[in-house]
Amino acid sequence: MPPTPPPEPALADARAPRLTHERIVAGALALIDEEGLAALTMRRLAERLGVQAASLYNHTRSKEKLLDAVANSVMEGVDTSGFDRLPWREALDRWAWSYYDALVAHPNLVPHLAVAFGRLPAALERAAQVFAGLRRAGWTPSRATRVAAAVRYAVYGAALGSFAGGFGDEAAKVPALHDVGQLRAQPARVDRAALRLLIDRFLDGLEAIAPAPE
Amino acid sequence: MPPTPPPEPALADARAPRLTHERIVAGALALIDEEGLAALTMRRLAERLGVQAASLYNHTRSKEKLLDAVANSVMEGVDTSGFDRLPWREALDRWAWSYYDALVAHPNLVPHLAVAFGRLPAALERAAQVFAGLRRAGWTPSRATRVAAAVRYAVYGAALGSFAGGFGDEAAKVPALHDVGQLRAQPARVDRAALRLLIDRFLDGLEAIAPAPE
DNA sequence: GTCTATAGCTGGATAGAC
DNA sequence: GTCTATCCAGCTATAGAC
Numbered sequence: 001m002p003p004t005p006p007p008e009p010a011l012a013d014a015r016a017p018r019l020t021h022e023r024i025v026a027g028a029l030a031l032i033d034e035e036g037l038a039a040l041t042m043r044r045l046a047e048r049l050g051v052q053a054a055s056l057y058n059h060t061r062s063k064e065k066l067l068d069a070v071a072n073s074v075m076e077g078v079d080t081s082g083f084d085r086l087p088w089r090e091a092l093d094r095w096a097w098s099y100y101d102a103l104v105a106h107p108n109l110v111p112h113l114a115v116a117f118g119r120l121p122a123a124l125e126r127a128a129q130v131f132a133g134l135r136r137a138g139w140t141p142s143r144a145t146r147v148a149a150a151v152r153y154a155v156y157g158a159a160l161g162s163f164a165g166g167f168g169d170e171a172a173k174v175p176a177l178h179d180v181g182q183l184r185a186q187p188a189r190v191d192r193a194a195l196r197l198l199i200d201r202f203l204d205g206l207e208a209i210a211p212a213p214e
Numbered sequence: 215m216p217p218t219p220p221p222e223p224a225l226a227d228a229r230a231p232r233l234t235h236e237r238i239v240a241g242a243l244a245l246i247d248e249e250g251l252a253a254l255t256m257r258r259l260a261e262r263l264g265v266q267a268a269s270l271y272n273h274t275r276s277k278e279k280l281l282d283a284v285a286n287s288v289m290e291g292v293d294t295s296g297f298d299r300l301p302w303r304e305a306l307d308r309w310a311w312s313y314y315d316a317l318v319a320h321p322n323l324v325p326h327l328a329v330a331f332g333r334l335p336a337a338l339e340r341a342a343q344v345f346a347g348l349r350r351a352g353w354t355p356s357r358a359t360r361v362a363a364a365v366r367y368a369v370y371g372a373a374l375g376s377f378a379g380g381f382g383d384e385a386a387k388v389p390a391l392h393d394v395g396q397l398r399a400q401p402a403r404v405d406r407a408a409l410r411l412l413i414d415r416f417l418d419g420l421e422a423i424a425p426a427p428e
Numbered sequence: 429g430t431c432t433a434t435a436g437c438t439g440g441a442t443a444g445a446c
Numbered sequence: 447g448t449c450t451a452t453c454c455a456g457c458t459a460t461a462g463a464c
Contacts, residue, residue: 042457054460055431057458058430111324111328117375119385124381127391128390150408150409150415153368154368154412155371158367161363165328165329171333171338176345190360190363194359197364201415201420203419204415205414205416208415208418209415256439265448268449269448271440
């Protein structure tokens with residue numbers, strides 16, 4: 001006889017778990033995106049998932065651990081594969097923009113991502129890959145550390161200090177800022193253009209001190 | 215008869231105001247520096263100042279306004295005077311380091327500084343001065359905006375994503391990161407060196423596209 | 429695994445006496 | 447201008463029934 005398949009209830013099984021770790025993490029991230037880091041409370045998260053707050057504690061030990069899991073899940077979206085197959089300049093460029101895309105999709109989480117960096121497995125794995133890639137390209141250990149940190153600073157700064165954060169009424173008193181074309185109309189475009197300038201000119205400057213190719 | 219001087223009590227006058235707006239702002243900043251942004255509560259701030267929490271409301275309208283006043287006071291320490299007297303490259307460099315020093319002295323406040331940027335008078339004034347200085351040096355409006363934003367990103371990123379924030383135990387699993395000389399021993403030095411690399415190489419790269427000097 | 433109920437805090441802000 | 451007293455809201459986390 002073939003093995004019996006698991007029972008497939010015609011209607012939703014009331015005893016089936018309504019919560020999983022993945023659903024909780026995804027719900028928390030959505031809540032943070034929509035209403036900010038302070039809006040993430042166990043009660044509000046439970047409400048969004050259609051359960052009571054106490055039920056969350058069957059899947060996550062504490063709010064603090066949950067928040068780190070959310071941060072780690074965002075970090076997993078950062079792509080460092082370029083360091084396995086591309087010259088260092090292209091690899092850095094791809095990594096930077098992948099990193100920026102991941103952060104800017106969740107701007108409210110950026111401050112926590114920066115603080116939690118040192119205890120997120122996904123972040124540390126990626127940092128090690130970047131460092132190893134730069135070493136293979138001939139950069140000295142201390143240069144490799146600085147180059148990777150510099151790119152990381154550019155990305156975090158752009159994601160955090162974004163013009164997309166908006167201006168208050170006081171900004172109207174500073175006319176110079178407002179006559180600058182697209183700043184008001186399309187702040188996200190200005191942010192990307194500024195980061196492109198920072199990264200491209202930085203990489204230009206790096207070429208002048210790069211290790212000789214093998 | 216000479217005008218009577220104001221009465222000078224031999225002992226501290228119990229009726230003299232013990233709180234001023236300045237003392238409150240300074241106390242709040244010290245509390246944030248010592249114990250983090252979350253530690254700033256009206257009760258704890260009052261305790262540090264030797265009064266009851268309710269008394270603070272005679273000098274500040276709300277905690278939110280107070281926090282912006284604290285942020286503005288930090289921004290007032292940023293020096294943009296170089297744009298009045300130095301070539302654009304030196305002016306940018308001085309501004310960047312003055313900005314970094316102001317932020318890194320209060321790392322716990324950096325996320326709030328970034329978010330509040332657009333409504334802080336001191337921040338907007340300085341942004342306008344930087345923009346005007348770059349315009350006078352011949353940069354087009356959109357280039358000037360991007361250059362100023364790029365430097366700002368570098369500074370915020372370095373202050374926020376600092377190695378000085380430390381690593382968790384998980385970092386021990388990534389040996390590559392630890393063999394990098396001074397990273398563990400003197401993280402603040404590594405941070406400064408990485409920011410120096412980012413700014414210097416970026417400015418190098420900018421020279422290649424700079425407007426011709428008059 | 430989810431529920432109800434609640435313990436045990438901590439917070440911002442206000443009213444009114446002095 | 448500072449005080450005491452207090453309101454009311456919100457939070458994390460746990461205990462124990464089902």
